[in-house]
Amino acid sequence: xxxxxxxxxxxxxxxxxxxxxxxxxxxxxxxxxxxxxxxxxxxxxxxxxxxxxxxxxxxxxxxxxxxxxxxxxxxxxxxxxxxxxxxxxxxxxxxxxxxxxxxxxxxxxxxxxxxxxx
Numbered sequence: 001x002x003x004x005x006x007x008x009x010x011x012x013x014x015x016x017x018x019x020x021x022x023x024x025x026x027x028x029x030x031x032x033x034x035x036x037x038x039x040x041x042x043x044x045x046x047x048x049x050x051x052x053x054x055x056x057x058x059x060x061x062x063x064x065x066x067x068x069x070x071x072x073x074x075x076x077x078x079x080x081x082x083x084x085x086x087x088x089x090x091x092x093x094x095x096x097x098x099x100x101x102x103x104x105x106x107x108x109x110x111x112x113x114x115x116x117x118x
Contacts, residue, residue, distance in 0.1 A: 011067025018100070019061045019069050025094030028058040031074070033104060038088035042098035051084050056091075 032050035
C-alpha cells in the first residue's frame with residue numbers, strides 16, 4: 001500500500017474545496033441526520049425523512065488552517081421529523097447536490113451533545 005503525506009498547502013486546498021462544494025449552490029447548505037445504515041455513496045437517493053436538519057452558515061467556513069476546515073457555528077435544528085438516534089448525516093448544497101455522507105459520533109461537551117433524540 002502506498003503512503004501519501006500531503007503538505008499543509010495541499011491539505012488546506014483539499015479542505016477549502018470541500019467548503020466550496022458546500023457553498024456551490026449560492027446559499028446555505030444543509031446537514032440532514034438519519035438513523036440506520038449509511039448509503040454506500042452520497043449519489044444514492046434516500047427514502048426516509050431526516051431526524052433533524054441544520055443549516056450551515058453561508059459561506060460555511062473561513063479559509064482552512066493546518067488542513068482543518070472549521071465550520072462556522074450552526075443554528076439549532078428547526079426540524080425534528082421523527083424519533084431516533086442519528087448514526088449518519090448527509091451534507092447537501094443549497095441546490096440539492098449531495099456533497100458528502102459521514103458517520104455521526106456521540107460527542108459530549110459542556111456546550112452540546114450530538115446525539116439527536118426526540
